[in-house]
Amino acid sequence: MKKKLLFSTAAFLMVAPLTSVHAETVHTVQKGETLFSVSQKYKVSVSQLMSWNNLKSNSIYTGEVLSVSNPQSNLQGITGIQTYYVKKGDTLWSIATAYKTTVQQLMSLNKMSTSTVFVGQKLVVSQTNVSPTNPTSPSTSTQIYTVKAGDTLFSISRTYNVTVNNIMSWNNLKSSALYVGQKLSLNSSSISPSTPTPEPTTPSTPSKVYATVAATSLNLRNSPNGSVITTMPQGAKVEIIQTSNGWNQVKYGSYTGWASISYLKLVVSGDGSTSTPTPITPPPTTTVSYAYVTASALNMRTSPNGSVVTILPNGAKVQVISTSGNWSNVKYGSYTGWVSSDYLSTNSGGSPANSSGKIVVLDPGHGGADAGAVNGSYYEKNLTYALATKAKQYLENMGYRVYVTRTSSGSCLPVYTLTPDLQCRVDKAKTYDADAFVSIHINAAVPGAIGTESYYNANSSYDGSMNKQPSNSKILAQTVHSYFQPQMGSTDRGVHDSSLYVLRKNTVPATLIEIGFISDYRDLNKMINNTYQNNISNGIAKGINAYFAKVN
Ligand SMILES: [Zn+2]
Known part of the structure; x- marks a missing residue:
């Protein structure tokens, strides 16, 4: 939805x-x-x-x-x-x-994960947290701060004009390690209003603070927004040195540099020994090999030199199961049989992919705390993720570099908030320098509504922003829709202009596709079926490939 x-x-x-x-x-x-x-x-x-x-x-x-x-x-x-x-x-x-405040303070006040504003x-x-109507009440003078991703004791102390030692003392902290969601008192009265704990005169050396990379990959830069030193993989563990305006200075192996706090997840203990790294999504299997028919027509036989089962056309893509001598056992549609290896090529020849150097960002809608549309035990976030990972594999088979905006169980940001999470998806398209962005969603309404529809942003603006590549976005939406919609085989609800967030905020050609309605079993039964999922995902991949053929 x-x-x-x-x-x-x-x-x-x-x-x-x-x-x-x-x-x-x-x-x-x-x-x-x-x-x-x-x-x-x-x-x-x-x-x-x-x-x-x-x-x-x-x-x-x-x-x-x-x-x-x-x-x-x-x-x-x-x-x-x-x-x-x-x-x-x-x-x-x-x-x-x-307003004589700091970027950090504004981000904290507004619970922002990035410094982007619109x-x-x-x-x-x-x-002001002190209520003027009841200034003597102890509860009103208690200032509680909830730790969010990227925070350090140092960054919090700077924001609230207190010292690291103050915070450690007021909260009886043994180390400076924090965890997301931890509640911290930011003044002494909340702990012991009558006898404030004296500030320690000999502060202990704070232990190290660690985080893990909670994105598919994360750039390490020589300064905030500076040039890229190296790219850190998902789950990589870094030591946080300091935090400044949405950036963490971190140590990663022999590298020291700056990384966005949005994609770093704090680990619980100071020495990192009890840390639980973000589960790494296993890469899709690439063991299936394909080949293309180079002859104008090629006999498929029951066995090497056996009787003819069917005739394969030029350019037909077959799955190679095994080889024996100069024969290959292949699968083509519903047929399985043997063909001469002389007329097979791993190069697609007549039907080339247009993938050279092209980068695609696939965005499975929702995720983590945001289930999206729900019907019984079926969640939009799970269906969109299944389709995105399948489409990723089809695209990679064609030679594309593909990034997915989130993991199977997570949202785009380590801690979910609606607007920043949508911005995170848009940011990834820019960060990866994507050539196309495809957001996959499932629709919902009262039962009775079915069908497939797709969106682009080319004409309508909202809050002053519009997609930076409107004409290519429209071609992308129309082309992808024309390929996957017939695979779904539901009502064709068309391709429309829309100012949806991930479309209007995108700097790259972008489309958002609604596969079908989770709220009607005529659509839902297809979308949960593995064969339909494969065909729809393959359609999405072929549509993206056809788009690049048009705009290249
Ligand atoms: Zn959705």
Whole structure:
């Protein structure tokens, strides 16, 4: 299901977790819940929920995060919060300077994983955690910080103008190692208001902080945004030296350089001994070998020199099972038999791939905490991942370099937040210098709706941004759709212009394809079938290959 981010929802989700006052203003949909049951729980109406969440229908899915109170009135109700709407030309740095704060502070206040901002985005630029109406209450003077990926004690201490030793003392920390989600008190009153713990006079040497690479690969640069020194593989362990404005200075083997904090996952213990590296997705098997028929027609026989089973056309692609002498045992469609090896070539000859040097980023929609559309035990995130990995293998067989934006169980970022996670996918297309970006999704609606539809961004803009390569995006969407849609064999709902986030924010030709509807078994039964998955994925790969033939 596509996520068309409407401004109010996105901005609210980013600022919602700031203080405990907000704690009950969002609700994660549990299995079996309906919009009505959620409305009863929070004593609001179904229509209010639909309005606050920009819902087009009253269907919700497990894991969906809903605003359960008016986002606008909540924001205005918090004293001490000052907000700013991002204007054209702004950077997080220029905003930080204008408000006499730091990029780090703004990212922390707005729970941002990258320093990217977009026009119209609402940012909290200052926040006072002490409630002026009840200044003596101990609870209001307690400032709790939740550790996020990339944080170090040093970076937190800088943000809150305290020392590393302060934080270690207030939280009884034995080492400076942190873990994502850890709650830290950032002043002494929360621990012992009457007798503050004295600051140690002889600080112990902080132990080392480690992280693992939580992306398919991660560039190590000589400075933030500088040139690439080396590329670190997924799961690689690095030592964090310091953190600055969304970048970590890290030590990786004999290299020292800078890497984006978005793709580094902190490990729990200081010495790394109990660390659990991100599971590495096994590479697809490439043991299947293929060959192409070079003769104008080639007899397939029951055995070497046996009787003819069928005749293979020139250029036919066959799977080679085994060879014996000058004969090859091959599979072609539903036929299996023997052909003369003299008329087979591993080079496709007449039907060349257009893959020379081409890089494709495949984006399986949703992932991790975001299941996408759900029907019973079927999750969109699992179906899109299965299709993406199969398409990857078909493309690699044609010689393409292919990257997938996430692992089987994870989201794009180590810690999921909707908008930054979508930006992470867009960033990967740019980082890998991709020639095409294909986002794979499964649609959902009330049962009855079926069919396949695809999107590109060429005409419509939103929040001032549009795809940087609109005409090629349109060709990509139309070509890929024309190849995979017949394989799905459902209603053809067409190819449309859309300002979806991963399309409009992309710097490379991009399409988002909705394979079919998870909410109707006529489509779902096909999408969970292995043969259909293979044919659809092969169609996606062939469509991408045909696109490059058109634009080369
Ligand atoms: Zn989706």
